[in-house]
Amino acid sequence: MSPWTWTLPCARRSPLRLSGLHVATIGAAFSLLYLFCVFVIPQILRLRFRTDLGWYDLGFYGFGPSKNYASFDYASPRVEISQWDAGCDPRYTFLAPRGDSIAQAGPMILDAAGNLVWMKHNWxxxxxxxxxxxxxxxxxxxxxxxxxxxxxxxxxxxxxxxxxxxxxxxxxxxxxxxxxxxxxxxxxxxxxxxxxxxxxxxxxxxxxxxxxxxxxxxxxxxxxxxxxxxxxxxxxxxxxxxxxxxxxxxxxxxxxxxxxxxxxxxxxxxxxxxxxxxxxxxxxxxxxxxxxxxxxxxxxxxxxFTDASDGEATNFAWQHDARWHANNTLTLFDNAAHSNEDSGESRGMTIHLDVTAREATLQTAYYHPQQMKSVSQGNVQILDDGDRVLVGWGHSAAYSEYTPDGQLQCNVHFGASAFFTFGRVVSYRTFKGTWVGHPQNPPDAEVEGNHVYVSWNGATEVVAWRLEAWASDDVSDATSFGVVAQFEKTGFETEIEIPEDMEWPLFRIVALDADGNPLGVTDVLQRDQGMSMDELLHVQNWILYIAFVMAGGGLLAGLYRCICCRRLFRRSNDYQLVPLSEREDDRSPV
Structure with a gap:
């Protein structure tokens, strides 16, 4: 071996070590493939992707999209109305959403447009x-x-x-x-x-x-x-x-x-x-x-019973919500499946029973256009006039209305339908009905900048909000308010712009019914006199963002500089080993 030849310990490997490494790599690959097949592929197969799904049902707004409010502490479902005809029931919807993708679970009332009317957060x-x-x-x-x-x-x-x-x-x-x-x-x-x-x-x-x-x-x-x-x-x-x-x-x-x-x-x-x-x-x-x-x-x-409908009246399985109606009619929700591995399509059913003759006849079946498979929960409700039927899809976050002969009229989702089989948003049952609510607490309001946001959880008779300013020079006179403007109620929470020419900074909001009668009054509010805490935090957030960007850019520049310097250092230190005797012969005489 020449005096300048170096041999590294890892320069040579035995064939045995190489084969062992290959076996370990192949084993790891097969293990990953097995885990992928066992855990990942079944979840992928549960997805319900369709060509007719929009952004909402594909989950781009979340598994359980929700609305937040400035004047109210809790969030409510943001629904997707995919079909709505003139014959749809205009009354309130009653449901209790729950699941991993629900912000706050509990009983809720929604109006026909999907706006929150009332909710109670239950732990x-x-x-x-x-x-x-x-x-x-x-x-x-x-x-x-x-x-x-x-x-x-x-x-x-x-x-x-x-x-x-x-x-x-x-x-x-x-x-x-x-x-x-x-x-x-x-x-x-x-x-x-x-x-x-x-x-x-x-x-x-x-x-x-x-x-x-x-x-x-x-x-x-x-x-x-x-x-x-x-x-x-x-x-x-x-x-x-x-x-x-x-x-x-x-x-x-x-x-x-x-x-x-x-x-x-x-x-x-x-x-x-x-x-x-x-x-x-x-x-x-x-x-x-x-x-x-x-x-x-x-x-x-x-x-x-003898089935007069070729088995379609008695072949329901894992059903829910059997209800008796006049003229010997029975309704129920046929889940048709107990787990995601079961075959079958869920449906609502109306069955006529001739109890004396022990004969059952399927009158109508109510199917969802997305071939729903609700493995649990669900209900069927014949609405008051008998002209429509409501189906709550239970484990699938949807409810639909049908004509008596099974034609879909209205369809509402309160969760992304591509992920219904995961049960991240469910409601045991869903109902329609009338309700008049008179909450005992006053309306809620929040001032942000030159806007005020007002809502009243559970108040069903409010149609407008009246802005009243404190019109007295006497601060101790808490009864002198003058009308400034009136605004139509919009959804659960109404945003009101405070007029710039409103002289006094103190004001209140009055809830009005359809006849203009006051129903409730907020606490006295005050217009913001300067930068609000939210605005201040917003400015601080921007400062933090800029600081992080600058720090990140400086770090990247430093890393780039170090890499370049290291390359230059390597180039300037290239050398070649020579025999010691040659180096001694080349020395200049003293």
Whole structure:
């Protein structure tokens, strides 16, 4: 080896080391490919991209687009109305959006244009929000509580027209109220559901002889006294093997009881008999109001009816919200799927029953143009005049209106439809109805610069806002206000420009009804005298942005300079090794 030859330790590698590196690389690649196939591809397949989707449904505004307000602390859904005809119901919409992409969950009222009317932010889960009549008075009713695996443990609440809680209803016994049903009957009683863990023999479905079920229970309760009027248990009438729900690892302990029935709605017919929807048995049953015996069952393994529609009237599955109507008509929401892996398309249904002849006929099916597959929740409502039908798509953040023969008239989304299968925005049910609200708190207002933003959460009769300035030289005279201008109410929050020629900096906003009568007055407001805190923060933010840009530019320039200097240094230090003897011979004599 010559004296100037260098050998680096990593210059040579054995074939064995090279092959080991290749094996590790190939193994890592296959592992990544496997993880991609197992975790990523199934999520991609769940996406519902279509050529007719707009920016909203493609998620460009977020999975659950929302509106923020200056005068109100919470955000409301920003809806997308993709179809709206003259025949659409102009009344209010009642829903309770929840999910990972909802800013603040809770019961909400929207107007026909999708503007917020009222909302209440609840920290716990809220479901089944609607208007119900009790003792000749309208109430907002909903369930609130904790939820686990599709069951609830909470209470039902009733708010009057001032949004004051008047009633809290709980089941009779050592139970928590379930989230699925709170229905006020024409007689003024409440039908509620309970999931009660109960020992049971599960050998018929491949389980232990001493196992556990969640028994489907409903109670009829006197609202005023809380007295139990009637109680019914599914386990006394539905065999365990009538279920379509797989046992899997459930049923071994009380905590993991087998939910074989899953009651999700209770109604009454003209005779006062009960109509029960059992999701996991794919059936709707009529129950004698006195004995509790099954009078008949539609659908599932216990079906009593001949299907006059080639199976289309009885082949519903995993259904919700069975309701009885006049002329022997039944409506329900056919989920048709229990998970994203199931095939089937969800639909609303109107079914005519000839109870005497035990014959079922499908009258109308209501389908969504995007071939919806809602794996949970949902409802069907026949609107007051009977000329329209509302379908709430539950797990899919949408509601639609149809003509009686199933023609789509109105379609509204409150979440990006391309991602409906992920359940990031849902509402258990959606309803239409009338409501008059008189909140007890005053209107809210916020002054920003030369504008004031005003809103009044829950006030349904406001049509205009009147700006009044303090017109007295006596500061102690708090009653002297003069009218400056009047503005039409626009949406939930109205933006009002403060006139430049308004002499006094103190003013207030008055809410007016259609006849010009005052309904409420804001607190006294003051026009900004200088730069507001928001404007100051805005200026500071711009200073920070400029500082970050300058710092980043300086850092990049420094890195560029260092790289250039390093290259120049390398070029100026090129050398060649020569034998030591040659270097000694080349030395100049002293």
């Amino acid at each position: 716990e889960t809220t479901q089944d929000f609607k208007v119900q009549r009790y003792q000749d008075e309208d109430y907002l009713t909903y369930w609130e509580g904790g939820e686990i695996e599709g069951r609830g443990f909470g209470s039902w609440y009733m708010l009057d027209s001032t949004y004051t809680q008047r009633y809290e209803i709980n089941p009779v016994g050592n139970y928590g109220g379930d989230l699925h049903e709170f229905h006020i009957t024409p007689e003024g009683t409440a039908l509620v559901t309970v999931y009660d863990p109960t020992p049971a023999d599960l050998t018929s479905v491949g389980g232990p002889a001493l196992g556990w079920i969640f028994d489907g229970v409903f109670q009829e309760i006197d609202i005023e006294s809380g007295e139990l009027l009637f109680e019914w248990r599914a386990s006394r009438h539905y065999p365990v093997n009538s279920t379509y729900e797989p046992l899997r690892r459930t049923g071994r302990t009380r905590e993991t009881a087998f939910d074989y029935v899953h009651i999700n709605s209770v109604d009454t017919d003209e005779q006062g008999n009960y109509l029960v929807s059992a999701r996991h048995t794919h059936s709707v049953s009529c129950i004698d109001r006195t004995t509790g015996e099954l009078l008949w069952t539609l659908g599932g393994k216990l079906n009593d």
